Amino acid sequence: MKKILIGIALLAIFSFSIKPDKRLQKEINWLTITEAYKLNQKEPRKIFVDVYTNWCGWCKKMDKDTFSDPEVVDIVNEKFYAVKLNAESTEPITMAGDTTTAQIIARSMGVTGYPTIVYIKEDFKTIQSVPGYQNAQKFKNTLEKILAWE
Numbered sequence: 001m002k003k004i005l006i007g008i009a010l011l012a013i014f015s016f017s018i019k020p021d022k023r024l025q026k027e028i029n030w031l032t033i034t035e036a037y038k039l040n041q042k043e044p045r046k047i048f049v050d051v052y053t054n055w056c057g058w059c060k061k062m063d064k065d066t067f068s069d070p071e072v073v074d075i076v077n078e079k080f081y082a083v084k085l086n087a088e089s090t091e092p093i094t095m096a097g098d099t100t101t102a103q104i105i106a107r108s109m110g111v112t113g114y115p116t117i118v119y120i121k122e123d124f125k126t127i128q129s130v131p132g133y134q135n136a137q138k139f140k141n142t143l144e145k146i147l148a149w150e
Helices: 002-017 033-042 057-066 070-079 102-108 136-148
Strands: 046-052 080-086 092-095 098-101 116-120 126-131
Touching: 033 046, 033 080, 033 092, 046 057, 046 136, 057 136, 070 080, 070 136, 080 102, 098 102, 116 136, 126 136
Parallel strands: 046 080
Antiparallel strands: 046 116, 092 098, 116 126
16 A cells, blocks of 8 residues: 555656657747748738837746737738847847837837737838737737738
8 A cells, every 4th residue: 555655656656757849849930030031022911010128027928928828829820920029129120121129129020018018010001009918819819810911
């Protein structure tokens, strides 16, 4: 009886210590704004830009909960170009012959809070900005509305 209890205890400890294999989890194919621009020239798609900062707790929550949802990942990877844009980065970005920064791009899109998702048409004109945290269901609903946008 003692051996059985010890075996069960060891099995329970072992099963809780197993972490899911990261390679099996679906992930969004994140791009830089420059990569999305170049891909869009060859195969036009709508783009969504996740404008974030490193210190933003709600941004991290969207990364963890919303952007890891398997249905969100499928929709985004199949229908959009997904861009991560650090609103505080002053590293140079060259796109369409111009050099700018992520900070300037975020300001030009009217972003004033984080996270903000900016949806862009295939011609690189802004459709809409959606500020604030969105759970997976709300985000999926917004993605579907954006896809229907002409």
